[in-house]
Amino acid sequence: MSSLPRKKKVLFVYNSSEHIGLTYLSSFLKARGHEVRLSYDPQLFRGEPLVRVPGLVERFDLSARIVQQAAAWQPDAVGFSCYTDNFRWMLGLAAAIKEVCPEALTVFGGVHVSGVPEVVASYPQVDAMVLGEGEEAFAELVESIEDGRAATDIANCWVRDGEEWTRNPLRPYIVDLDALPVRDYQLFYDKVPALESTYLCMTSRGCPYSCSYCSVEMYHRIYTEIGDKTRVRKRSVEGVLEELHEIKARGRAKSIAFYDEVFTSPRRWLEDFLPRYRDEIGLPFWCYTYPSGLDPSLARLMADAGCWMMTMGVQSGSQDVRRNMMDRRESDEKLFATARVIKEVGIRLSVDKILGSPGESEQDRSLDLKVFRQLNPDRILTFPLTFFPGTDMVRRAEEAGELSREERERLENGHLEQGPSQGQLAQNDLAYRKLRIQMGMISLLGGGEKLLEPLASLLARGPTAALVNPLLLATNAVRIGDRKFEYLVEVAFSSKSVP
């Protein structure tokens, strides 16, 4: 007679913002009878989600308390979800937790692990890794643990055996997303209740596009290698509404954020979903769109359903940089047309701009000002280009001589702090600060080039240059009724009880 697998204790360790993927892993494990806990450091002063305040980062560091919690609970497995920028923090905690929980299996997953698994495998504090989508693989791995050791033949998993690693191939993507339980949002709300005021929802997984700087491109590549060419999987309208009814009934969410990579397709799904969302849920929502495929009638449906703002990646004002470096094929005309359609139906338009792409010339940067002004957005968010390991942008930058081998290796090991490895413009460059301020001024004031140029030069050189852009963004947020800052402050004040 075969015995039922023993219920396991799984601890997730995480920092920074709420993490949708972890909440899916948690509900999947709980549905199979396992006990799941989260040790969480919101790292309020580290830059995401709030502002970066050097000095306070260390003062409010909760790592020691996380280690104490692990020691007291003695989990069977500890799961770490790695972005490139939290990888070093995860490595530090994994080493400290191994000291106090020698029987626990340390398991690393997330986008950084899928991008550079060999690098992650080189650290002794990592016992196992889950590549790609994690629900089924992690549950099987956890259930296989006996005396601190896991099975070595589970698809998606790499498992350490002494100095050696057993590397298993990926399994295909989960086809039926409706079969997954509703994500365990309570995992984070128990720690930071104010997070619930904006409910994060995903109605799909994947993206139809393959921008060269985005980790989505890396996922497409590793899954194509096993013959799975699926780009986007969509949940059913019924399944999404069921989840949102549950949230609405709790009465705490003031808005919904649809974090699908591109929410504005497929059209037929939206035609079914949006009218029902308006009638049954009715909360204001935000989402991402792409500069194609949004015609006036679809935009009207979105506005009627309560879409108050959309974010559209523009990334560069130069068509050549977009096409040749970023693999974004849309023309300037398409950008302008999509922006117009969004604004005409009364939806606020937020656009993203990547600063410091390889291959960008002075002339390309002056095109930025022209194009972003013409788009007339309500908000511009700027991000320094980060070379995410495993993406095609890294290869291109290396080939173009704009990223050295040493810099690439530092990035792969999670060292994001130094400027040169983040694209052409280092964080401290005058040019970078100036462009950022100019973008902030365009969204707040519009304004002519003649005024922007000297004013931005002046502000970018001053001792308080780093404060100018947050101030411009905050003032603009008040102007357009963007709750983001209010939300971040609420989150900061309700975070006292973590981890």
Ligand code: B12
């Ligand atoms: C929604 C989203 C956000 C949201 C919510 C965060 C979240 N992760 O839920 C917000 C806005 C808060 C956010 C913030 C940031 N994000 Co973001 N985000 C995304 C987005 C669009 C979707 C993520 C998602 O929910 N996918 C669906 C879930 C189900 O998949 P998943 O997260 O990959 O998790 C699965 C597997 O990876 C695996 N897994 C994950 N973790 C673990 C852990 C273990 C132990 C195991 C076993 C398995 C496992 O199992 C999960 C379930 O299948 C992705 C793009 C993408 N497609 O990945 C970018 C993405 C993850 N973000 C990215 C970045 C850079 C950031 C920021 C650093 C941006 C910034 N500069 O501030 C911050 C960091 C915040 C933080 N550290 O918490 C990058 C990461 C690239 C990299 N190599 O590091 C991505 C890939 C986009 C990109 N540019 O390429 N993000």
Ligand code: SF4
């Ligand atoms: S459209 Fe967005 S999510 Fe999709 S590949 Fe491009 S940057 Fe990534």
